[in-house]
Amino acid sequence: MTQQITLALSKGRIFEETLPLLEAAAIQVLEDPEKSRKLILATSRPEVRVVLVRATDVPTYVQYGGADIGVAGKDSLIEHGGQGLFRPLDLQIAKCRVSVAVRADFDYAAAVRQGARLRVATKYTSIARDFFAGKGVHVDLIKLYGSMELAPLTGLADAIVDLVSTGNTLKANHLVEVEQIMDISSHLVVNQAALKLKQAPLKRIIDAFAGAIPRG
Numbered sequence: 001m002t003q004q005i006t007l008a009l010s011k012g013r014i015f016e017e018t019l020p021l022l023e024a025a026a027i028q029v030l031e032d033p034e035k036s037r038k039l040i041l042a043t044s045r046p047e048v049r050v051v052l053v054r055a056t057d058v059p060t061y062v063q064y065g066g067a068d069i070g071v072a073g074k075d076s077l078i079e080h081g082g083q084g085l086f087r088p089l090d091l092q093i094a095k096c097r098v099s100v101a102v103r104a105d106f107d108y109a110a111a112v113r114q115g116a117r118l119r120v121a122t123k124y125t126s127i128a129r130d131f132f133a134g135k136g137v138h139v140d141l142i143k144l145y146g147s148m149e150l151a152p153l154t155g156l157a158d159a160i161v162d163l164v165s166t167g168n169t170l171k172a173n174h175l176v177e178v179e180q181i182m183d184i185s186s187h188l189v190v191n192q193a194a195l196k197l198k199q200a201p202l203k204r205i206i207d208a209f210a211g212a213i214p215r216g
């Protein structure tokens with residue numbers, strides 16, 4: 001009996017940049033998520049299907065077996081905690097960084113030097129808490145779910161911790177990057193039980209992905 005494999009992906013950059021890796025595993029996704037409202041997409045291999053979930057939900061789907069395998073940003077993995085996940089590959093895709101940014105007219109260095117209590121808005125509370133604790137900077141964290149760039153512009157926060165890729169979003173909103181916290185890329189994550197129960201088909205996918213990781 002062929003074993004069903006469910007792969008969790010998020011729309012956008014991760015989906016687009018995973019397609020060549022799937023191609024290497026001889027798997028073509030049969031629908032374009034930007035054109036369809038379907039959340040479960042068939043592939044050219046009847047036993048493999050793709051489920052579309054929010055980027056931050058990929059680790060949770062794989063942890064609890066809603067998906068056998070998934071592609072998740074390191075940012076999402078850190079915030080999730082990584083419990084119940086086997087993480088065999090850094091896929092080197094959807095690369096960006098987590099940074100601290102402030103309004104161009106805010107003197108971040110002076111605020112840190114003076115030991116001021118910073119108000120920091122972010123979706124990445126674990127990453128931000130660890131980073132500022134490591135620097136000995138006192139912060140009040142404000143959890144947001146979207147458009148963090150707006151927080152310093154409205155007076156909600158002094159600083160944000162967010163993903164930066166080209167820096168264009170920061171620039172368009174008169175924000176400047178003052179610290180780079182960590183580099184981010186997406187990783188392959190596998191459900192630990194599935195890894196034992198569906199070892200052969202999962203290993204084929206993992207090996208094909210490993211051979212197709214982009215360099216540089």
Ligand code: AMP
Pocket residue numbers: 013073094095096162163164165166167168169170
């Ligand atoms: P950029 O203008 O290229 O610096 O991109 C910044 C915006 O895109 C921010 O709103 C980020 O949250 C988002 N972003 C950048 N890189 C990624 C990524 N790898 N995954 C998800 N969101 C990203």
